[in-house]
Amino acid sequence: MQQHVLQAYDHAKEWLGQGKVASYIPQLACANSNNLAIAITNLNGEVYAAGDSEVKFTIQSISKVILLATALNEAGFDKVFEKVGMEPTGDPFNSILRLESMMKKPLNPMINAGAIAITTCITGQNKKERFEKIFSTAKLLFDDENLTYDKYVFQSEKQTGNKNRSLAYMMKSNGVFDGDVEEHLDIYFKTCSILANCKQISFLGAVLANGGICPKTKRQLLAPFIVKVICSLMTTCGMYDASGEYAIRVGIPSKSGVGGGIMAAAIGKMGIGTFSPALDNKGNSFCGIKAMEYLSSKLGLSIF
Ligand SMILES: NC(=O)CC[C@H](N)C(=O)O
Numbered sequence: 001m002q003q004h005v006l007q008a009y010d011h012a013k014e015w016l017g018q019g020k021v022a023s024y025i026p027q028l029a030c031a032n033s034n035n036l037a038i039a040i041t042n043l044n045g046e047v048y049a050a051g052d053s054e055v056k057f058t059i060q061s062i063s064k065v066i067l068l069a070t071a072l073n074e075a076g077f078d079k080v081f082e083k084v085g086m087e088p089t090g091d092p093f094n095s096i097l098r099l100e101s102m103m104k105k106p107l108n109p110m111i112n113a114g115a116i117a118i119t120t121c122i123t124g125q126n127k128k129e130r131f132e133k134i135f136s137t138a139k140l141l142f143d144d145e146n147l148t149y150d151k152y153v154f155q156s157e158k159q160t161g162n163k164n165r166s167l168a169y170m171m172k173s174n175g176v177f178d179g180d181v182e183e184h185l186d187i188y189f190k191t192c193s194i195l196a197n198c199k200q201i202s203f204l205g206a207v208l209a210n211g212g213i214c215p216k217t218k219r220q221l222l223a224p225f226i227v228k229v230i231c232s233l234m235t236t237c238g239m240y241d242a243s244g245e246y247a248i249r250v251g252i253p254s255k256s257g258v259g260g261g262i263m264a265a266a267i268g269k270m271g272i273g274t275f276s277p278a279l280d281n282k283g284n285s286f287c288g289i290k291a292m293e294y295l296s297s298k299l300g301l302s303i304f
Pocket of ligand 1: 059060061062093094112157164189192256257258259283
């Protein structure tokens with residue numbers, strides 16, 4: 001397996017220099033566009049890695065999986081899907097278009113509007129308590145009690161995230177949720193700023209690939225039904241408006257983030273994490289997709 005990871009790394013490395021590091025969140029522009037890492041965690045918890053696999057990065061939209069898991073655990077399926085739909089959008093991840101033109105609620109929980117909406121399913125006395133619930137899920141699913149978040153990226157997005165702010169106010173005006181919009185946004189921004197490395201991303205993929213069972217301890221961390229919902233949505237919506245092409249080229253339920261990470265769950269086989277901060281024009285890691293394509297074809301991982 002190590003051999004395959006090294007070969008995927010060599011393959012993906014050829015594309016370093018393509019794509020652009022996200023800069024609409026100013027702090028993300030500090031990322032090193034030459035970073036590249038690939039990791040696989042198999043269902044016994046063994047890890048194979050290549051490249052900058054210890055470098056921490058903000059998980060950004062990969063956090064939508066953590067948010068959804070926490071919301072489903074706390075509020076249950078019906079309440080969560082009162083707030084969001086289950087359909088792909090075909091629009092960019094931060095688009096406001098459909099909140100006005102189609103339906104009042106966001107189309108799915110894998111886009112920004114959907115993730116912001118489901119933060120409201122996670123309750124608590126204050127925003128700290130609400131965030132802590134999500135953070136505990138993240139600690140569990142990344143197998144790291146000492147997980148942290150990047151305060152600079154959090155502040156940077158909080159200061160500049162007016163597109164997300166407008167999505168949130170639009171949803172409040174549509175009656176999707178109540179409460180303090182700035183509080184919901186703080187929770188969303190902080191969750192996006194959680195730091196993990198590529199190996200930890202692959203661990204989360206392995207938990208999902210293993211039906212919610214921890215590959216190391218064999219403890220059931222997530223209910224099988226929750227895993228099924230998450231993996232279905234990752235397949236149809238996880239790569240934003242590139243999910244269709246990704247299904248053809250890679251065919252593994254995956255979730256990407258603008259920090260440069262991609263997390264994939266090869267069901268019944270392994271979890272894969274890739275990291276490279278330069279993004280393509282849809283906001284997915286350029287080299288990460290190349291690595292996923294390579295591994296999918298070499299190891300026969302497409303579900304289709
Ligand atoms: N696609 C992403 O990773 C987006 C997450 C980012 N925090 C945002 O809200 O814009």
